Amino acid sequence: MNDSVVEIGSRAGALPPATARLSDVAAHAGVSTKTVSRVVNNEPNVRPQVRERVMLSVVTLGYRPNAAARALVTQRTHQIGLITTASSLYGPTAGLFSLEQAAWKAGYALTLTTVREPSEGELAEAIRYLLARGVEGVIISGATGVLHLAPSALAGMPVVSTSPVSDAAPNHVVVDTDQSMGARAAVRHLYDLGHRRIAHIAGPLSWHAAVQRRDGWLRGMKDAGLEPGPVVEGDWSAKSGHEAAFSLDRAEVTAVFVANDHMAMGAIRAFTEKGIQVPGDMSVVGFDDVPEAAYQMVPLTTVRQDFVAGAERSVRELVQLIENQPIETTSIYLPTELIVRDSTASVIALDTA
Amino acid sequence: MNDSVVEIGSRAGALPPATARLSDVAAHAGVSTKTVSRVVNNEPNVRPQVRERVMLSVVTLGYRPNAAARALVTQRTHQIGLITTASSLYGPTAGLFSLEQAAWKAGYALTLTTVREPSEGELAEAIRYLLARGVEGVIISGATGVLHLAPSALAGMPVVSTSPVSDAAPNHVVVDTDQSMGARAAVRHLYDLGHRRIAHIAGPLSWHAAVQRRDGWLRGMKDAGLEPGPVVEGDWSAKSGHEAAFSLDRAEVTAVFVANDHMAMGAIRAFTEKGIQVPGDMSVVGFDDVPEAAYQMVPLTTVRQDFVAGAERSVRELVQLIENQPIETTSIYLPTELIVRDSTASVIALDTA
DNA sequence: TATCGGGTTGACAGCGTTGTCAGACTGAGA
DNA sequence: TCTCAGTCTGACAACGCTGTCAACCCGATA
Numbered sequence A, B: 001m002n003d004s005v006v007e008i009g010s011r012a013g014a015l016p017p018a019t020a021r022l023s024d025v026a027a028h029a030g031v032s033t034k035t036v037s038r039v040v041n042n043e044p045n046v047r048p049q050v051r052e053r054v055m056l057s058v059v060t061l062g063y064r065p066n067a068a069a070r071a072l073v074t075q076r077t078h079q080i081g082l083i084t085t086a087s088s089l090y091g092p093t094a095g096l097f098s099l100e101q102a103a104w105k106a107g108y109a110l111t112l113t114t115v116r117e118p119s120e121g122e123l124a125e126a127i128r129y130l131l132a133r134g135v136e137g138v139i140i141s142g143a144t145g146v147l148h149l150a151p152s153a154l155a156g157m158p159v160v161s162t163s164p165v166s167d168a169a170p171n172h173v174v175v176d177t178d179q180s181m182g183a184r185a186a187v188r189h190l191y192d193l194g195h196r197r198i199a200h201i202a203g204p205l206s207w208h209a210a211v212q213r214r215d216g217w218l219r220g221m222k223d224a225g226l227e228p229g230p231v232v233e234g235d236w237s238a239k240s241g242h243e244a245a246f247s248l249d250r251a252e253v254t255a256v257f258v259a260n261d262h263m264a265m266g267a268i269r270a271f272t273e274k275g276i277q278v279p280g281d282m283s284v285v286g287f288d289d290v291p292e293a294a295y296q297m298v299p300l301t302t303v304r305q306d307f308v309a310g311a312e313r314s315v316r317e318l319v320q321l322i323e324n325q326p327i328e329t330t331s332i333y334l335p336t337e338l339i340v341r342d343s344t345a346s347v348i349a350l351d352t353a
Numbered sequence C: 001t002a003t004c005g006g007g008t009t010g011a012c013a014g015c016g017t018t019g020t021c022a023g024a025c026t027g028a029g030a
Numbered sequence D: 001t002c003t004c005a006g007t008c009t010g011a012c013a014a015c016g017c018t019g020t021c022a023a024c025c026c027g028a029t030a
Helices: A001-009 A022-029 A034-041 A050-063 A067-074 A092-103 A122-133 A178-190 A208-223 A238-246 A260-275 A291-295 A307-322 A346-353 B002-009 B022-031 B031-042 B050-060 B065-075 B090-105 B120-133 B178-193 B208-223 B238-246 B261-273 B289-295 B306-320 B348-352
Strands: A080-083 A109-115 A135-138 A159-161 A172-177 A198-202 A230-233 A257-258 A282-285 A303-304 A333-334 A337-339 B078-085 B107-117 B136-138 B159-163 B170-175 B198-202 B230-232 B253-256 B283-287 B303-306 B331-334 B335-341
Touching: A022 A034, A022 A050, A034 A257, A034 A260, A067 B065, A080 A092, A080 A122, A080 A282, A080 A307, A092 A109, A092 A260, A092 A307, A092 B090, A092 B107, A109 A122, A109 B090, A122 A135, A122 B031, A135 A307, A135 A346, A159 A307, A159 B208, A172 A178, A172 A307, A172 B178, A178 A198, A178 A208, A178 A257, A178 A282, A178 A303, A178 A337, A198 A208, A198 A238, A198 A260, A238 A260, A238 B289, A260 A282, A260 B289, A260 B331, A291 B261, A307 A333, B002 B331, B022 B031, B031 B050, B078 B090, B078 B303, B078 B306, B090 B261, B107 B120, B107 B136, B136 B306, B159 B198, B170 B178, B170 B306, B178 B283, B178 B303, B178 B335, B198 B261, B230 B238, B238 B261, B253 B261, B261 B283
Parallel strands: A080 A109, A080 A135, A135 A159, A159 A172, A172 A333, A198 A230, A198 A257, A257 A282, B078 B107, B078 B136, B136 B159, B159 B170, B170 B331, B198 B230, B198 B253, B253 B283
Antiparallel strands: A109 B107, A303 A337, B303 B335
């Protein structure tokens, strides 16, 4: 007895390669498997002395519970699936790690799945895949327009997504930042600076987020009594922002609301190439507030999203769904924040120039 | 019989909510569970007629195999764990999705884990966590200096990482881009442009990648017979690049090799603020080739890494390790590519200016 | 017709764990 | 000392699947 204590204390070298089972621990400690199970799961009704002896055996044998066996009998896997678009866009990515941390804290593991294109077919395949892995709920992030999820494919599984779903599913919550409000704030900001002709460089309109931002811009223009300027559709990339900006005419437009920061960077670059100064001749507002936005040659005015908060909220809602706790609402929209930097300026300055 | 065929054909409405078991399918098809198992697993020795009947029952009942039960009996989970740093840095992130796709293709699911700080303790915790989840191998990405992995913690589990491991473990392969060579190429490029006083803005030197790039720069300087300029350590962020650049003296230095693109962006911004033109007065080379690097106000000369190739290779090696196939080498270094754009210029132009 | 061999099928055990339930043990009170 | 309630402990079945092995069927051959 004392010997083994010493051995543990000194972190005896190699652990047994083949992992011990509950019954091995039981034999080693001289108790039943059930008692070991109780100790391992921190259940009550075990004499402290026995508990200690069992724990010692657990450590000595390097016992680790077998997740599959446990899942089989408890019918719980404590796994949640994440479906996201396979692109290193800042948005979907930024939330990813917060998602994992939140899931970890809640006692769940994250299984990752990607879809190239958020088509109904690919989505269904991803869901099947996760279902087969035994996940207890799914988070659908970033991608896609309104989701068309065959309810049968989901089999009643809890889902949290950033996009709304066509058929109102029973176990579904939408958690997203309030894209539309963010866009309206951007327009308002430009309006307050005296801009009246404001264009929009949109994201790919197959994305719900892109539609939301465009609609927010439209709404903002209408609210201000302005005629919406031209809209050009990009694909979120700096490259596409660069191209889009080339098609914008300085005579028609004094400001652009761009659907994300990377396109905004491309746009600013394009304006510069055309001899249009930002913000002197043209104001630009981005969206996302990527970390490097503040350190561009022209620090970017942009709309900040709180991806961390979104991720945490998503996990919270999903876990509530999984554990059958009551949920308050089925759609949650998180606030955005306008960050004013140097890429926007008063139109007065322009006119006097 | 015909009835059910029709029902299937018309995609009869709601599927049963509780998922059917193998025995249910067996009963429905009038065969043994073993036969259903054979059909589901595509094993031979089942009469085509029976096979079809079983498949029909599978579809009718909406049967999905129970992963836990399967894992329990086969002792295989087909899950691999990913440990990565919880930051939306471009590098670790860019490979993530390729990793998932490669794993999917190889028939494995990815379980995600993050560590805040790649300390020995956090790493051990993450490994324990993954082990408890039953992963068959682990990929450690991005983070950290030389890994100190207690072999006991790993319990002989296959590991692929981007950083080398202190104790040579038996089941371990390193897959990384050849950071050092990339850095040397950058220095060489600056040298060829006539630069002789070249500084370095390094990443956090707790990162293996940062050390590699700094050492590559040092080596490149030595190879060219140059005295290494000052080194300033950043934290990968644009902000830190901005700060670092402020401490660099134009009188001492005509070029900077920056350890990643985002710091390079911050540095360029800082130089501009100080009235130092890039590339006129100062050449800057980045590292990574982030998508927006080409669309900066000063398009960035940088060293491109192929994250996709790295991810695919990592999965390939890990799967080989898991499936006990022979591996060729225990460390693999992928090539980089120098992308020359506008942030570097000949030093001649500088002198004449 | 009897025998043989291949393809096909099913009975049964077992993977490692937890839930159920009955039994054993304990100390307090009569 | 005996009873009783409460605490502790273990035997056993079950979770859903696959591996093993024996049994069966069939046509071909002797």
